[in-house]
Amino acid sequence: MSVQVDMSTGADWRELAVCRSIGPEPFDTPDNMSSSALKAHYDRARVFCESCPVQYECLASALNEEEGVPRDERQGVRGGFGPRARYNQGPFLLERVVASR
Ligand code: SF4
Numbered sequence: 336m337s338v339q340v341d342m343s344t345g346a347d348w349r350e351l352a353v354c355r356s357i358g359p360e361p362f363d364t365p366d367n368m369s370s371s372a373l374k375a376h377y378d379r380a381r382v383f384c385e386s387c388p389v390q391y392e393c394l395a396s397a398l399n400e401e402e403g404v405p406r407d408e409r410q411g412v413r414g415g416f417g418p419r420a421r422y423n424q425g426p427f428l429l430e431r432v433v434a435s436r
Contacts, residue, residue: 348392353383364410364418377417384415391432398425 349355354362361380368376384390394414401409401421409418416428 348389348396351387351389352393353387357383359411362412377412380412381415384412385435387415390415391429391436394421394428394432397421398429 361376361383364373365376384393387393391414394416397413398421406418406422409422411418413421414428415432416424420428
């Protein structure tokens with residue numbers, strides 16, 4: 336299922352991304368990290384995402400790019416959600432983002 340995002344303003348949502356000034360490391364999936372450490376790592380990233388003005392657009396973009404991608408090949412936090420949540424819940428996560436705003 337493809338998710339439609341309104342880009343009618345012509346602006347690139349990435350220009351408004353909170354992570355743009357932070358860098359990618361907090362949002363990546365590090366190698367050789369225990370599951371509890373990885374959860375803490377993702378939780379820290381999610382704090383940034385929850386304050387990000389383009390969380391919806393970011394998540395929609397991730398879901399589009401990952402369509403058909405197996406769970407274990409998805410990486411990092413995008414749009415406030417880790418790989419497992421994006422794989423298991425897909426577009427339903429967009430409703431959660433809208434409801435949280
Ligand atoms: S929602 Fe998170 S990962 Fe997406 S642009 Fe914003 S800060 Fe970056």
